[in-house]
Amino acid sequence: MEIYFITHNSSKFEEASELANNFSLTMNWKNIEYEEPQGDTLEIIAEKSCIKILEKDLTLANLVFFLEDAGLFIDSLNRFPGPYSSYVYKTIGNDGILKLMENKENRTAFFKSVIAFYANNEIKLYKGITKGKITDSKQGHDGFGFDPIFKPSECDETFAEMTLTTKNLYSHRQKSLRELFTSLTAFA
Numbered sequence: 001m002e003i004y005f006i007t008h009n010s011s012k013f014e015e016a017s018e019l020a021n022n023f024s025l026t027m028n029w030k031n032i033e034y035e036e037p038q039g040d041t042l043e044i045i046a047e048k049s050c051i052k053i054l055e056k057d058l059t060l061a062n063l064v065f066f067l068e069d070a071g072l073f074i075d076s077l078n079r080f081p082g083p084y085s086s087y088v089y090k091t092i093g094n095d096g097i098l099k100l101m102e103n104k105e106n107r108t109a110f111f112k113s114v115i116a117f118y119a120n121n122e123i124k125l126y127k128g129i130t131k132g133k134i135t136d137s138k139q140g141h142d143g144f145g146f147d148p149i150f151k152p153s154e155c156d157e158t159f160a161e162m163t164l165t166t167k168n169l170y171s172h173r174q175k176s177l178r179e180l181f182t183s184l185t186a187f188a
């Protein structure tokens with residue numbers, strides 16, 4: 001089966017590719033520019049995005065593809081930025097988050113990933129969550145986005161200090177991807 005990961009983020013594609021290889025799946029990259037729809041939850045955003053790109057390009061209806069929406073939820077900020085992570089990263093970035101977290105004792109947070117998978121006129125959602133902490137300062141230079149300020153529980157390194165292979169042991173994204181890839185290969 002040929003599947004497409006629709007994303008403009010090459011780092012997400014690299015993370016997914018490594019896992020797809022482990023599952024012996026052929027996964028191709030499609031970069032379609034679209035404005036992310038608004039929504040109160042990642043589930044709504046992922047599903048709406050899927051419908052939006054299907055309407056934009058009718059040929060996609062014949063393909064098997066998925067896209068993914070992720071967010072960082074910080075407990076002491078009432079789970080902000082959550083579904084607004086993309087906008088918040090673009091505007092205040094990691095420095096802005098660290099500033100908001102100054103003097104906060106509770107630094108627990110979690111990343112969530114929601115995949116919207118499309119095949120045969122049907123959309124299915126797959127989810128993954130990784131709990132951890134917001135660091136006091138940026139650490140590491142690898143990865144992307146909030147990686148330098150997020151340390152998963154039971155790890156001594158932020159995502160940005162890990163190799164891609166190590167991030168793929170702990171990340172929210174590998175959890176949603178594993179669920180999807182397991183369901184795709186279960187009956188192969």
Ligand code: IMP
Nearest residue numbers: 068069070071085086089144145146147
């Ligand atoms: P997106 O809408 O899924 O692309 O992600 C929303 C925001 O969260 C973007 O600013 C991303 O850079 C950030 N983000 C998503 N996934 C990750 C991750 O695995 N690590 C760090 N930041 C992420």
